[in-house]
Amino acid sequence: MSVLASGVLVGGLLASTGSASATDGDGSSGAPGAVGAKKTRTHLAPINNSGVRGTARVKVHNRRLTVSVNAHGLLRKMPHAMHLHFAKKARHTCPTVRDDKNADHRLNTTEGTGAYGNVRVSLTKSGATGPKSALAVKRFPTAPRGKIHYSRTLRTSKAVARGVRNGNSVLVVHGIDYNHNRKYDFKAGKSDLDPKLPTEATDPVACGVLRTNHK
Numbered sequence: 429m430s431v432l433a434s435g436v437l438v439g440g441l442l443a444s445t446g447s448a449s450a451t452d453g454d455g456s457s458g459a460p461g462a463v464g465a466k467k468t469r470t471h472l473a474p475i476n477n478s479g480v481r482g483t484a485r486v487k488v489h490n491r492r493l494t495v496s497v498n499a500h501g502l503l504r505k506m507p508h509a510m511h512l513h514f515a516k517k518a519r520h521t522c523p524t525v526r527d528d529k530n531a532d533h534r535l536n537t538t539e540g541t542g543a544y545g546n547v548r549v550s551l552t553k554s555g556a557t558g559p560k561s562a563l564a565v566k567r568f569p570t571a572p573r574g575k576i577h578y579s580r581t582l583r584t585s586k587a588v589a590r591g592v593r594n595g596n597s598v599l600v601v602h603g604i605d606y607n608h609n610r611k612y613d614f615k616a617g618k619s620d621l622d623p624k625l626p627t628e629a630t631d632p633v634a635c636g637v638l639r640t641n642h643k
């Protein structure tokens with residue numbers, strides 16, 4: 429009993445020491461603006477039974493984000509919107525079947541909002557990277573062999589940088605070929621985000637929560 433108790437105590441001390449040194453780099457105890465770099469990363473897991481997997485890393489330094497994404501198993505030669513999603517009130521998770529509010533066995537982007545929040549950063553290849561570029565189809569990677577290798581450094585808002593730093597942002601890749609005809613079509617309906625686009629073009633295909641502490 430006492431061994432267990434001391435083990436818990438040591439564990440607790442270790443844990444609190446770890447978090448104290450982690451917040452030092454946050455600038456919370458230092459001068460304003462003296463914010464150290466922080467690394468986050470995640471494994472991208474399939475959504476909508478897509479089979480798409482990958483990894484992503486985001487280094488945050490003040491308001492600067494250095495993003496890298498590697499993903500495979502995507503619909504080839506079609507644009508894949510990719511975003512950092514975040515909202516204070518989101519669950520900071522990837523959506524599950526319980527988020528399929530209309531029970532159509534597909535999770536669209538809106539149904540995932542409670543889990544991952546709104547689009548805050550658009551991971552475009554060029555040009556703007558804000559939420560207004562969320563569906564800038566021509567500026568997203570096209571997965572030539574079903575693979576995306578993406579890297580870009582960009583600036584975001586203070587609030588979003590803080591969300592990423594705290595491990596509360598979620599990387600979402602979109603674009604899924606439900607009926608395996610190698611293109612986005614309207615068989616599964618219109619997009620919840622833009623009725624001019626098929627839902628295949630905008631439904632989430634892979635997701636990962638960008639965490640700060642790794643084992």
Ligand SMILES: [Cu+2]
Pocket residue numbers: 509510511512513547600601602
């Ligand atoms: Cu998104």
